[in-house]
Structure formats: structure tokens, C-alpha cells
Amino acid sequence: MYEFINKLRLTRQLIFEEGQISLLGKPTVMMLPADAFIELHSVYLKQDPVRLYEIGKAAGMDFHELVAHYALEPQHVIKFGVQVFNISGFGKLEVSQIDYENSRCIMHIKESIITKIKSEDPACHYIRGLLVGFMQKTLCPDIEGVEKSCMAQGHQMCEFVLQKKDSFDKSSVLVKKQLNI
Numbered sequence: 001m002y003e004f005i006n007k008l009r010l011t012r013q014l015i016f017e018e019g020q021i022s023l024l025g026k027p028t029v030m031m032l033p034a035d036a037f038i039e040l041h042s043v044y045l046k047q048d049p050v051r052l053y054e055i056g057k058a059a060g061m062d063f064h065e066l067v068a069h070y071a072l073e074p075q076h077v078i079k080f081g082v083q084v085f086n087i088s089g090f091g092k093l094e095v096s097q098i099d100y101e102n103s104r105c106i107m108h109i110k111e112s113i114i115t116k117i118k119s120e121d122p123a124c125h126y127i128r129g130l131l132v133g134f135m136q137k138t139l140c141p142d143i144e145g146v147e148k149s150c151m152a153q154g155h156q157m158c159e160f161v162l163q164k165k166d167s168f169d170k171s172s173v174l175v176k177k178q179l180n181i
């Protein structure tokens with residue numbers, strides 16, 4: 001991980017200047033402690049989880065634009081995107097399965113900061129949106145995402161299924177809730 005951060009600094013993709021931090025050419029904020037993020041997330045989680053998902057999606061699309069500046073092929077965009085995500089402090093992201101032809105993938109996040117939240121339902125709406133926005137731009141604009149299980153529920157990791165909206169089982173309560181259908 002440190003090697004990757006060093007590489008970003010050497011190639012001026014990560015720049016620390018007084019009053020500003022820039023990651024891949026975009027101003028970023030480091031002083032958002034995990035607890036503050038969790039608190040913000042928890043308030044929104046009760047009020048408007050769909051909005052959290054939408055905010056995450058927009059951030060994921062932005063993130064893709066930054067990453068796509070440095071990589072062309074979807075495989076490389078995803079690999080680089082995962083590396084950058086993994087220094088973001090949200091947790092450790094892994095692509096567990098990916099089917100490029102059908103624009104479908106399963107992603108896992110371990111050691112997620114969301115583990116501090118306790119919830120009956122999967123709770124990572126912002127992160128789910130972030131992954132979906134990123135993959136919509138990388139693979140297919142029809143992709144949506146559902147978090148099947150979450151560390152906030154006490155699971156070992158968060159599991160996200162990303163695929164074309166039509167491929168989800170619309171009778172599933174989880175799908176209905178998370179995709180607002």
C-alpha cells in the first residue's frame with residue numbers, strides 16, 4: 001500500500017500543498033475522521049438511504065473520470081480504481097468475480113469502517129453507489145448494485161452484486177428496497 005502511495009506522490013498524482021490535497025488532480029479531504037463519516041452516514045441512513053446511494057453514484061462517476069485519465073482498458077481502470085479505493089480509508093475492496101461480457105461483478109469489502117454501525121439491513125448505501133457509479137462508467141450504464149450482506153449486520157464482510165438492472169430479481173425485498181422499485 002505504501003509503495004502505491006509513494007508511486008502516486010512521485011508521479012504527482014497525489015500532491016500535498018498547504019491548504020490543499022490533490023488526488024489524481026482533484027481536491028480531496030483527508031480530515032474527515034471515520035467517526036465523523038459514520039455519524040453523517042447514520043443520520044442520512046435513517047432519513048434518506050436512496051439519496052445516499054445517489055450521492056455515492058455521482059462520486060463514483062467522478063472517480064471513474066479521474067482514474068480513466070491514467071488507464072484505458074476496463075481491466076486496468078478497475079485495478080487502478082481498487083488500488084486508489086484501498087487507500088481511501090473506507091475498507092479493503094476486492095473484486096471477487098467479474099464477467100466483462102455480461103457487465104456483472106461481485107465485490108467484497110473487508111475491514112470496512114461501516115462495522116461501527118449496527119443495522120438490521122445492509123447499510124453501505126454511499127459505498128454501494130460509489131461502486132455502481134464507477135462501474136456504470138467503466139462497463140455499462142445500465143448497471144445497478146445491491147449489497148447482499150453487510151458488516152453492519154455482523155457479517156465478516158460486505159458483499160455487493162453489480163449487474164444490469166434487468167438481471168435483478170425484482171421480487172426480492174432486498175432488491176426492491178435498495179433499488180427503490
Ligand SMILES: [Zn+2]
Nearest residue numbers: 124150151158
Ligand atoms: Zn456494508
